[in-house]
Structure formats: structure tokens, C-alpha cells
Amino acid sequence: SMTLVEAGPRLLGTFDQALVDYVTSFLLQRNVAIRTDVSVVAVQETEIEGHHSTTAVLGDGTQIPFGMMVWSAGLEPVELVKQCNLPLHSNGRLQIDGFLRVQGTGGRVFALGDCAMNEDHPLPPLASVAEQQGAYLSECFNQSYKDQDPDQLGDLDDDCGSTLPPPAPVPPAAWPPYPTFLFQPSSTFRYITKGSMVGLGMGEAVADMTKADLAGPPITGFMAFVMWRGYYFSRQFSWSNMILVPMFWFKSAVFGRDISRF
Secondary structure (H helix, E strand, C coil): CEEEEECCCCCCCCCCHHHHHHHHHHHHHCCEEEEECCCEEEEEEEEECCEEEEEEEECCCCEEEECCCCCCCCCCCCHHHHCCCCCECCCCCEEECCCCEECCCCCCCECCHHHEECCCCCCCCCHHHHHHHHHHHHHHHHHHHCCCCHHHHCCCCCCCCCCCCCCCCECCCCCCCCCHHHCCCECCCCCCCCCEEEECCCCCEEEECCCCCCCCCCEECHHHHHHHHHHHHHCCCCHHHHHHHHHHHHHHHHHCCCCCCC
16 A cells, blocks of 8 residues: 655645646545645654564654655755855855845856745746756856956955956746747846646646646646656757667556566
């Protein structure tokens, strides 16, 4: 048996309610027990008459014995960020502005990903955010800063040092799936919400396009599965992976997943 424990009031908290209901029904039909509004507060080990067992203790006192637990927990800033002596938010993330520049550094130190946060426009610590921020900074460096002479700016610790000017407008990292020309270039970073997808196994998935920048309807079933696989395939950056990944998909579909490694 399998039990899914979610501390929030529902599964897929940011998804459209119709998709949440679809996924919940999908899991219940496959005999997956779902517990919401409760969290795991402890894991206990017991040994009775030579039999070893482990038990998950929930916040309401329920005990669930298990053989394997998959735990998905939050992140906290790494020690490097804590010790870098740069301005931090109360959550431990670096303070940055709309140009991804760390506050108080004259615009010459940049930070991206889940180690940084713009208080005026906070974004979730997701890989898609970091990916678009990286693309934005690469455009800024290539277009605006590649000919900048660091010696002309002075020392970073020098109060008389010059401030690096803002970059020229750059297009947001909308592709894939959206063509870049659909969005106006901006000198500040703009995050493009492309929707959210969850794979549910062979031939099943959900795609929430209701909150995307180019909004669409919620999608379920095989069409969402094709979208999920298509986007995954588009993120392969080598010809070898583009060839191998479909081969692995075909092998899994015909022969099933490998459950052992040699």
C-alpha cells in the first residue's frame, strides 16, 4: 500500500482546482491513501522479537508503518550564502534588485536562483526561475557588459567606485514554448510563467495553463502527457540525449521499467 502525506490543505497547491480533483481521483483509483492538512513530525524505529520496523508519526498522532519513505522537504540557504557578508533577507536569501544585482555592491555582483530574492517581485525557488535568470544575465553580459573595463569602475570596496549602469533591454527567455517576439524586451528581469505540468505515468499527466502568461485551459490525460514529454525532450542539449531519451521511453513502454541495476 502507499500513503501520500501533504502538509497543505490539498495536493498540488498552486494548480487549478479541476486538476487537483483529477489527480486526487486518479490516485484514489489506484489505492493510494491521501492525507492532507497533516505533516510527518517523527520517524520511529522499533524492534519486537527480532523484527525491525519503522513508523512515520503524523501531527495528529496517526502512526504509519513503512518500508520505504520518500521525503520532499524545503530548502535552506547554503553556508556559502550565509557567510558571504552580503545583504540578506530574513529568510537567508540574498537581496537583489530588478537587474539581479546584489544590494550594496555597486551593481557589480549578481545573484540568481534560490539563493536570491527581489523583495518587490519575489519568485518561488524553482529551476525554471533560475534558468530564465541565467538566460537574462547572459544576454546582459553579451550585449551591455562585454566591453566594460572593470578597472574604470574602481575597487568594489571603494566608496568612490563607479556603479555599473543598467543593461540595455533584452528579450525574456520565453522559448520554449513561446516565441520570444511575443514579449517586449526589458532591461529588468521578467519571469515568463509557462504553466505547470505533472506526469502521472505512461499516457497520463495534467497541465495547468490557466496562470501562464499566455493563458490556456487546464489539460488532462494523453494530451497533457504529450505536452509534458515534448517539453522534457526540448530541454535536452545534446544530440546523444535526444537520441537516447526516446529509446529509453520506447524500452520502458514495451518492456517495463528496470527495477534493478547491474
